[in-house]
Amino acid sequence: xxxxxxxxxxxxxxxxxxxxxxxxxxxxxxxxxxxxxxxxxxxxxxxxxxxxxxxxxxxxxxxxxxxxxxxxxxxxxxxxxxxxxxxxxxxxxxxxxxxxxxxxxxxxxxxxxxxxxxxxxxxxxxxxxxxxxxxxxxxxxxxxxxxxxxxxxxxxxxxxxxxxxxxxxxxxxxxxxxxxxxxxxxxxxxxxxxxxxxxxxxxxxxxxxxxxxxxxxxxxxxxxxxxxxxxxxxxxxxxxxxxxxxxxxxxxxxxxxxxxxxxxxxxxxxxxxxxxxxx
Ligand code: GLU
Numbered sequence: 001x002x003x004x005x006x007x008x009x010x011x012x013x014x015x016x017x018x019x020x021x022x023x024x025x026x027x028x029x030x031x032x033x034x035x036x037x038x039x040x041x042x043x044x045x046x047x048x049x050x051x052x053x054x055x056x057x058x059x060x061x062x063x064x065x066x067x068x069x070x071x072x073x074x075x076x077x078x079x080x081x082x083x084x085x086x087x088x089x090x091x092x093x094x095x096x097x098x099x100x101x102x103x104x105x106x107x108x109x110x111x112x113x114x115x116x117x118x119x120x121x122x123x124x125x126x127x128x129x130x131x132x133x134x135x136x137x138x139x140x141x142x143x144x145x146x147x148x149x150x151x152x153x154x155x156x157x158x159x160x161x162x163x164x165x166x167x168x169x170x171x172x173x174x175x176x177x178x179x180x181x182x183x184x185x186x187x188x189x190x191x192x193x194x195x196x197x198x199x200x201x202x203x204x205x206x207x208x209x210x211x212x213x214x215x216x217x218x219x220x221x222x223x224x225x226x227x228x229x230x231x232x233x234x235x236x237x238x239x240x241x242x243x244x245x246x247x248x249x250x251x252x253x254x255x256x257x258x259x260x261x262x263x264x265x266x267x268x269x270x271x272x273x274x275x276x277x278x279x
Pocket of ligand 1: 008009010011043198211212213216
């Protein structure tokens with residue numbers, strides 16, 4: 001078995017629950033079983049949802065669980081320069097455009113069209129700003145209108161050609177980035193989207209095996225595309241089934257009883273929490 005470099009990449013938007021522990025242990029055990037490395041990354045780019053006290057709590061909970069990580073913790077909020085460089089590269093390839101639409105405008109446009117195409121995360125962006133002229137873009141930017149940067153998906157996907165990835169559980173997968181439409185790669189308040197930051201970071205951190213929940217399976221279409229455009233290596237993937245409660249529902253932030261802190265305060269041992277998380 002080759003030495004796997006894996007990572008756990010939580011967003012500090014709440015306390016860790018058993019689902020997170022399951023995910024962390026997937027990466028941790030794959031790294032340990034292969035004599036590799038397990039990295040920790042805090043995905044705290046979205047300043048509107050992430051809080052520093054949750055970052056501290058994540059480190060504390062993992063330490064209590066004896067889930068140890070190798071090397072320094074990477075906090076995405078400290079690496080905006082890396083994401084800006086990737087955006088500049090995509091922009092240089094003529095693949096990004098500014099989108100001035102508000103959420104309400106996008107919804108209204110989707111409601112007007114009889115058969116709005118849908119992607120894995122709902123209706124696709126209808127492309128309103130894709131065709132704006134350079135002069136109109138400049139005019140609106142100079143007027144101080146806020147904008148997001150979107151990728152021209154059709155152009156990008158045809159430039160990249162057929163793309164594949166290997167998933168430990170699902171096998172040889174053909175990426176379908178076109179089905180996601182012109183996704184946002186940056187916004188004013190969040191200078192890099194999840195898709196961009198995760199792709200850049202996995203490459204910069206030398207991750208060779210991405211272990212994460214199967215709810216992110218489709219997102220890998222976009223990550224695979226960005227890897228190709230940015231000439232980054234493609235890791236192996238392992239999209240694991242989500243931990244579910246007795247009724248078959250996936251665990252969520254609302255299930256306070258399933259957080260590591262409440263289990264700990266209730267007297268559950270670290271080994272027992274790991275067992276409850278399926279390990
Ligand atoms: N930060 C993401 C989350 O907490 C996970 C990202 C990933 O593993 O690729 O859902």
